[in-house]
Amino acid sequence: MRVVVDFDLCESNAVCMGIAPEIFEVRDDDFLYILDENPSESLRAKLEESVQRCPKQAISIAED
Amino acid sequence: MTSTAVVVGASLAGMNAARTLRLEGHEGAIIVIDPDLRAQYDRPPLSKQFLAEDLDPERIMLQSAKEDLGLDVRLGTRATALDLGEHRLSTQHVDGALSSLQYDSLVIATGASARRLPETAGVAGVHVVRTVDDSLALRADLDAGPRRVVVIGAGFIGGEVAATCRGRGLEVTLVEAMPVPLERALGAAMGEVCARVHVEHGVDVRLGTGVEKLETITVDGIDRVVGVHLTDGTLVEADVVVVGIGVTVNTGWLEGSGLTLDDGIVCDDTLLAAPGVAAAGDIARYYSHRFDRSFRIEHWEHAIAGGEAAARRLLAEQRGEAPTIFDPVPWFWSDQYDRKIQLSGRPEATDIARVVHGSVEEFRFVTMYGREGRLVGVLGMNRPRHVIQLRGLIEEGASFEDACARAEAM
Numbered sequence: 001m002r003v004v005v006d007f008d009l010c011e012s013n014a015v016c017m018g019i020a021p022e023i024f025e026v027r028d029d030d031f032l033y034i035l036d037e038n039p040s041e042s043l044r045a046k047l048e049e050s051v052q053r054c055p056k057q058a059i060s061i062a063e064d
Numbered sequence: 065m066t067s068t069a070v071v072v073g074a075s076l077a078g079m080n081a082a083r084t085l086r087l088e089g090h091e092g093a094i095i096v097i098d099p100d101l102r103a104q105y106d107r108p109p110l111s112k113q114f115l116a117e118d119l120d121p122e123r124i125m126l127q128s129a130k131e132d133l134g135l136d137v138r139l140g141t142r143a144t145a146l147d148l149g150e151h152r153l154s155t156q157h158v159d160g161a162l163s164s165l166q167y168d169s170l171v172i173a174t175g176a177s178a179r180r181l182p183e184t185a186g187v188a189g190v191h192v193v194r195t196v197d198d199s200l201a202l203r204a205d206l207d208a209g210p211r212r213v214v215v216i217g218a219g220f221i222g223g224e225v226a227a228t229c230r231g232r233g234l235e236v237t238l239v240e241a242m243p244v245p246l247e248r249a250l251g252a253a254m255g256e257v258c259a260r261v262h263v264e265h266g267v268d269v270r271l272g273t274g275v276e277k278l279e280t281i282t283v284d285g286i287d288r289v290v291g292v293h294l295t296d297g298t299l300v301e302a303d304v305v306v307v308g309i310g311v312t313v314n315t316g317w318l319e320g321s322g323l324t325l326d327d328g329i330v331c332d333d334t335l336l337a338a339p340g341v342a343a344a345g346d347i348a349r350y351y352s353h354r355f356d357r358s359f360r361i362e363h364w365e366h367a368i369a370g371g372e373a374a375a376r377r378l379l380a381e382q383r384g385e386a387p388t389i390f391d392p393v394p395w396f397w398s399d400q401y402d403r404k405i406q407l408s409g410r411p412e413a414t415d416i417a418r419v420v421h422g423s424v425e426e427f428r429f430v431t432m433y434g435r436e437g438r439l440v441g442v443l444g445m446n447r448p449r450h451v452i453q454l455r456g457l458i459e460e461g462a463s464f465e466d467a468c469a470r471a472e473a474m
Contacts (some may be wrong), residue, residue, distance in 0.1 A: 013397050013406070014448035015365070018455060026449045035249060050078075051227075055108060055397065057127050 002062040003037050003047065016050040016059060018037035023047060066092030067382070070153060070165050073173030074098035074141045076106065076364060077247055077345025079108040079128040080371030081171040086133045088379055095165060097155060099142035102130035102196045108364055110199040111224040111398055112122050115206065117230055121152060130235045143174070148338055168376040172370065174330060174361065176311035181216070187280055189289035190305045194385075201206050202306060206232060210303035213237070214292045216275055218245035220398040220405075222308030223258065226267050227400035236267045236301050239292070243272040250407070251417045252445055254431055256422055258405065264427075265401050270294060276304065311349050311362065328360040334336040334387040342377045344370035354461075355410050355440065363396035395451075395456045397438040403424045403427055404446050408455035411441030416464065430454070432471055434464030444469075445455050451474055 003023060012032050016024040021044060027034045039047060051059045069085050071078045074096045082094050098104075106124045113119060129137075129188075144162075145154040153165045176191035192203040206229065208212070215226045218240035226238045246255040262269050279291035279299060291301040315325050323337050325332035328349035331337045334350055345367040349360040361370075373390040380387045398405045411417070411433035421427035422445075430450045433441030439462045444451035450471065457467045 002219065009398065011404070012448050013393075013404070014452040018452040027450070028449070030446065030448065052127065053365060053368060058107075 001039065001041070001044065001047070003034055003039065004060045004062050005032065005034060006058045006060075007032070009056045011056050013055050015053045015055065019050045019053060020046040024050065035047055044061075068093045068095065068166060069169045069171070069378070070094075070167040071096045071171045071173065072098075072099070072174055073138060073155070073171075074103035074129075074139065075345070075367070075368035076126060076373040077175070077348075077374075078173035078369045079104060079126050079346075081173060081342075081344055081375040082135050082371075083128040083131065083133055084372045084375035085169075085171075085379065085427075086135070088376065090169075090375075092168070094133075095167075096135050096137045097141040097165075098137075098139055099145060100159065100195060101140045103139050104137070104197055105196055107194070110196065112228055113223050113235050114196075114199050115193075115203050115225065115228045118203075119138065121323065124196075134397060136330075136426035140254065140467050142317075144317050146170075146318055146323070148322045148341070151340065154474055157225065167340070170342070171214045171371070171374045171378065172337065172341065172343045172347065173345045173367075173374075174314040174317070174347055176313045177311050178210065178307070181275060181278070181307050181309075184278060184307070187278060187289055189286045189303055190278065190307065192307050193225060194311070201305070205230050205304045206234065208303075209275065212300070212301050213304045214239060214302040214307060217241075217308035217310070218259065218262070218269070218271075218306055219249075220246075220396075221261065222306070223307060223387065223400050224398060225306050226262055227265065230265050230267060230401070236271060237292075237302065238262055238267050239270045239273060239275065239294065239300075241274040243274070245271070249411070250412065250443060251413050251415060251433070253417055257427070257445070260464065261374070261400060261403055267315065268300075270296075270298075270300075272296075273298075282409055313360075314412065315347065330358075333391065334377050335370060335387050335390050336377050336387070340378065340381065342374035342437040344374035346357075348374075350390060352391050353389065353408070354393070354458075359395050359410070361410075361472070363394055366392070367393050393456060394456055402446075404448060405446060406418055406444045406451040407441065409439070409441030409458045410432065411435075411443070413441060417443075418468060420468050422447060430471055432464065432468050434468075437464055438462070439467040 014026040140158040178194040276293040
């Protein structure tokens, strides 16, 4: 699975970083960085929770 | 035999309850009702992007509304009474038709309604911001280019509306009855900082003054607002007035149902309100062990968490499993101008508030709240990483001094 973030929507609320710090990081410049674009299957639950909890619906999962 | 679940309320809490019921094993019908014909939308944009630009309501649909969950969503349908003994809801459709629904499990997520000023019903130019229709009506009045907008109530909704109006180049007066805005939520010192953000952006901020009455004129038989008389004796001329003075919970239909009502539905610490009945979202009052308080939380994220928890509570009941205590650390955000205010936890006005990072003058800082030696809240302005990371310390029950030391080292 691949992490897709719509950076036009993202407002760096950092919720995803709280749920899945292995995948997401908001840095001191207030921008979101994807640390692991193709996370392992073991992170699926955290990634799905990040998708649900993103206040901007900016995160999705691509299955490829 | 499959069972029927009914969810009352198709907003964030209700939709997440329905979603969780389905995804976690409820096989029977899931009926979701809501009186709002446009329901299943996300509310945070209503005071921000949706007011700022010509956004189609489709653009703010909830994520859960776009999923294929096999829900039976009935919009325009209001619950009017609950019979706990018979497991039956009375309903009324907007066309007037009366009906009833049998349920095996019930989630109540009827939320809250915006409070209005007395005697302002039907006065053109006076608005609240709670629904898509509210926001569309306000946007239309803002599009008309009012001389000035008066926002009554400098809470988070009022602050966001004021910021959005300034972003549209409109003149804004922000009126707050208390000497300091947001004092109950953030304490006096941080409330003053939030007020200063508005002053810096050219808002005419009037603190410690209430509304005496509206000045109106009658044109073609319609009363229209042209100004606001404040209790300090001044008159502020304005064509648009936005009232952001909090909400009242939508529990009227539950009077006499047997559920315990007290500014919300009183639930146990697992969100169960009665056998087979759980509540979620703004309406759910529960006891938090973490904060040793009974409260209800009106935050966006709490509505998701509560909806999920209410669904799981009912599934556990059906399966004879042990329930899970609902006690997440509250978190919310408010975007105003180019500032992002975020709060984790549940501070109170009497807590210690200590700035541990950044600069209040630059509106970029982190403030920690302590009570009885424990960390109970983290406030950030344009510090999202800190707020999210420090939220974990509230979860852990960290001591205030340890938490401050860790925050200062970040």
